[in-house]
Amino acid sequence: MSTVKIPGVNCRADxxxxxxxxxxxxMLSRRERERYKRQMMLFGDEGQERLKKAxxxxxxxxxxxxxxxxxxxxxxxxxxxxxxxxxxxxxxxxRQILHCDRDIGRKKTASAEEKLHAINPDITVKVIDTTIDxxxxxxxxxxxxxxxxxxxxxxxRYLLNDIALxxxxxxxxxxxxxxxxxxxxxxxxxxxxxxxxxPSAPPKEVFPVIGVTPGFIGMIQVNEVLRYLxxxxxxxxxxxxxxxxxxxxxxxxxxxxxxxxxxxxxxxxSKDTTAVKAKKITTGKKK
Amino acid sequence: MTVRIxxxxxxxxxxxxxxxxxxxxxxxxxxxxxxVAGKNKExxxxxxxxxxxxxxxxxxxQNGKRVETSDAPAIRVADGDEIxxxxxxxxx
Numbered sequence: 001m002s003t004v005k006i007p008g009v010n011c012r013a014d015x016x017x018x019x020x021x022x023x024x025x026x027m028l029s030r031r032e033r034e035r036y037k038r039q040m041m042l043f044g045d046e047g048q049e050r051l052k053k054a055x056x057x058x059x060x061x062x063x064x065x066x067x068x069x070x071x072x073x074x075x076x077x078x079x080x081x082x083x084x085x086x087x088x089x090x091x092x093x094x095r096q097i098l099h100c101d102r103d104i105g106r107k108k109t110a111s112a113e114e115k116l117h118a119i120n121p122d123i124t125v126k127v128i129d130t131t132i133d134x135x136x137x138x139x140x141x142x143x144x145x146x147x148x149x150x151x152x153x154x155x156x157r158y159l160l161n162d163i164a165l166x167x168x169x170x171x172x173x174x175x176x177x178x179x180x181x182x183x184x185x186x187x188x189x190x191x192x193x194x195x196x197x198x199p200s201a202p203p204k205e206v207f208p209v210i211g212v213t214p215g216f217i218g219m220i221q222v223n224e225v226l227r228y229l230x231x232x233x234x235x236x237x238x239x240x241x242x243x244x245x246x247x248x249x250x251x252x253x254x255x256x257x258x259x260x261x262x263x264x265x266x267x268x269x270s271k272d273t274t275a276v277k278a279k280k281i282t283t284g285k286k287k
Numbered sequence: 288m289t290v291r292i293x294x295x296x297x298x299x300x301x302x303x304x305x306x307x308x309x310x311x312x313x314x315x316x317x318x319x320x321x322x323v324a325g326k327n328k329e330x331x332x333x334x335x336x337x338x339x340x341x342x343x344x345x346x347x348x349q350n351g352k353r354v355e356t357s358d359a360p361a362i363r364v365a366d367g368d369e370i371x372x373x374x375x376x377x378x379x
Binding site: 060242 | 295297299300346348351352373375377378379
């Protein structure tokens with residue numbers, strides 16, 4: 001078994017535990033063997049079974065979530081959980097390739113479920129029509145093997161980052177604007193977290209975008225997820241990839257953990273401490 | 288001495304990229320970026336606030352190493368330095 005290479009760290013991707021009750025389901029059917037034949041030339045039965053056993057949480061079914069979920073589906077990742085709160089709008093259709101004209105006005109989750117099932121009926125697609133917030137994030141992520149950040153705002157990204165750290169599961173970050181994009185892979189305890197890299201959110205805006213940009217960054221994210229699950233190659237760990245679609249130039253910047261990070265460093269306040277503080281404040285108000 | 292400044296994403300649209308500056312010796316990093324960004328008001332305003340302080344989300348790097356923007360006024364640039372200035376992008 002090959003290992004995931006992180007500078008200074010080697011981590012095996014064999015923490016994905018099979019469920020003995022569903023052992024039979026996890027064996028590849030004849031149809032699956034045919035479907036995945038060309039990629040099994042790369043990583044064999046073992047690799048394909050790893051993908052089949054995996055459960056990936058995709059936060060968002062928009063510009064990034066569309067290509068991400070489609071390519072994870074065709075690769076045969078066994079369980080995809082897609083969360084989104086929005087309905088399909090005409091302005092989404094230049095980039096959100098899971099949805100089409102007839103889906104306008106429909107919930108993105110319903111559209112995503114239908115398309116992904118049609119693309120690959122051999123995987124399980126779970127969709128959740130809700131807003132990811134502090135009260136539900138941990139429960140929504142559940143026992144996922146990885147979180148794909150396909151969100152369009154930093155407050156939710158920071159929530160996903162905190163839950164990834166808390167649950168010790170990787171976060172595959174991607175973000176885009178116009179012809180520009182960025183991606184990195186966060187391995188809790190081993191790499192810089194999202195807040196180490198971006199301690200402050202940029203201002204909110206209606207961002208310009210051309211569909212190829214989330215397509216490109218989404219593919220980087222999927223490539224990371226698959227190699228993480230397969231335990232092969234070198235991840236974008238402690239490396240921020242920056243894509244400039246205007247010059248067709250990709251470059252990377254080395255990033256390091258911030259010892260004082262409020263999410264993963266000494267600046268972190270545990271939920272328990274926060275709860276105690278909140279209780280004290282509440283009590284104080286009552287008095 | 289020459290210093291190369293590279294802007295990314297929105298900053299690049301407003302200010303261009305790979306700008307080679309003939310900088311004075313002991314020039315402060317913050318002042319250097321201000322001089323270059325000052326050629327386009329919108330670009331300057333995207334990077335600095337009304338007090339001339341880096342906006343909190345701006346990422347600043349010197350020769351591939353992250354620099355805290357609050358430290359930038361005191362940091363001197365050297366011949367051959369490469370400075371990267373970029374905003375996190377937020378869309379998805």
